[in-house]
Amino acid sequence: MKTAQELRAGNVISFNNEPMIVLKTEFNKSGRNAAVVKMKLKGLLNNSGTETVLKADEKVDTIILDRKECTYSYFADPMYVFMDEEYNQYDVEKENLGDAVMYIVDGMEDKCEVTFYNEKAISVELPTIVVRKVEYAEPAARGDTSGKVTKPARLNTGYEMHVPAFVEIGDSIEIDTRTNEFRKRVL
């Protein structure tokens, strides 16, 4: 338990029985030495955002989340199954994968960080950089050599994104998973 005035961005709290991450806090003295804390929160289960205001001395349930390094194992409709080093398997719902679902592909070896709440896997964080193969891309138009012109491409995950014109079918490319943007072509 923490008081509202002790909470900081990054803390995870239980709010309406849901784990929510504190994105921002704003402390203000209201009167007669009382104070209020306004907070921006994001749900860890569904990414929904909300705002609330609390008395500064109000007690809030804080949550310490477990995290484990895992690799993607297989898709067992409708769950994505991840496995840790001890071969324990964890099911993750598609909704809880967030943007990570765009880069899930059979055989991927990326080390992923799975976050648990009440022993349930609630989110998966990919490495900042992942490498994926371009399954389909339109041919480059003649004269487009600057690298600034982009075209749509489909990865081997099924995800479509914009890549520079010079990227061709069969190329492997690096993608920044924070921004979902092309970084470079990998030889």
Added chain:
Amino acid sequence: MKYTWDIFCDVIDNFGDIGVTWRLAKELAARELGSVRLWVNDFNSFGAMLPELESCTSYETQGVSIELWPSKFPSNVIPATYVIEAFACNLPSAYVENMPRESKIWLNLEYLSAESWVESCHGMSSGANIVPKYFFFPGFTPKTGGVIVEKDYQSRLNEFEPTTYWQRHDIPVPSSDELRMSVFTYEAQSWQATLQALSMLSRPVSLIVPNGRSLNSLLPLFTKTTSCYIYKNISLYTIPFSTQEHYDELLWSCDINFVRGEDSFVRAQLAGKPFVWHIYKQDEDAHLDKLSAFLDLAQVPSCVKSYHVAFNRDDLQLETAMSMFDQLPNWHQWSQDWQEKRINCEDLVTQLVKFLNSKV
């Protein structure tokens, strides 16, 4: 809308909390918005403005049931439809446990402030509570909850005759050139410079002071006579602590009002007379930020602003005080303009009812 209302007031010190909650309770009852119950944990403070409370634990007047909030709260009290915790007081757990069955909304009525952050917090939901809970902030802008203005305020003001007030208190009716001031402040060193400035005015001055903390700073500077206290051209009359209705009449009867805290501060604004606000002192001088926020928002005349800041910092100089009293006509005009704005704004009770209707 007719529901039941419970208002909880934890009296911390002085009369600010009980002043606001008592006024709110009366106005909810006066508008026949349902049965109103006011829980107060200190009848001694409350008794100063409602002497009938002496030696009782339950009392009904002006449509409000007043209950002593006991330290061990009974578990068989049925919570109201609308529950108002005033100024972040903590409701008794025995009461809270029963709220989900009975209560629709739980409201935290906050302190009045002119600071800009108030707008962004007004009306926001609060936490993950068993009953939907919201913060309600009084204020001076359309994005806040307003201030309490009784429906009959203007008619009471229009019908009021100051002479009757003075006669009731056996205080001489002021002469035509007299400057009469009411004083309801905390202790303040700044009274020395203020009295000095008043003594330099070429007119008689009288201070009307309800029994209380102001006298701790003032009386040592005065000499007692048979009818009042005297300091040079200034006469000081003490009067008993009064009901809220009679306090309004005092404000209407004076040329300048020194007020404090929250409730008397609002009443002085509604009175349309020049006033000085002695704000409740807070840790880390947070009260000075609140004072500045109000002075800036209200655009008070600059000499009045300087006086307020110095008076509340307790470092008032004679020149600052003289300059303010020299500007009395401008200050008076500002007070009337500000009164008009306050009275024409949507009042707190109207806004409160609209807010609750939108949430139920």
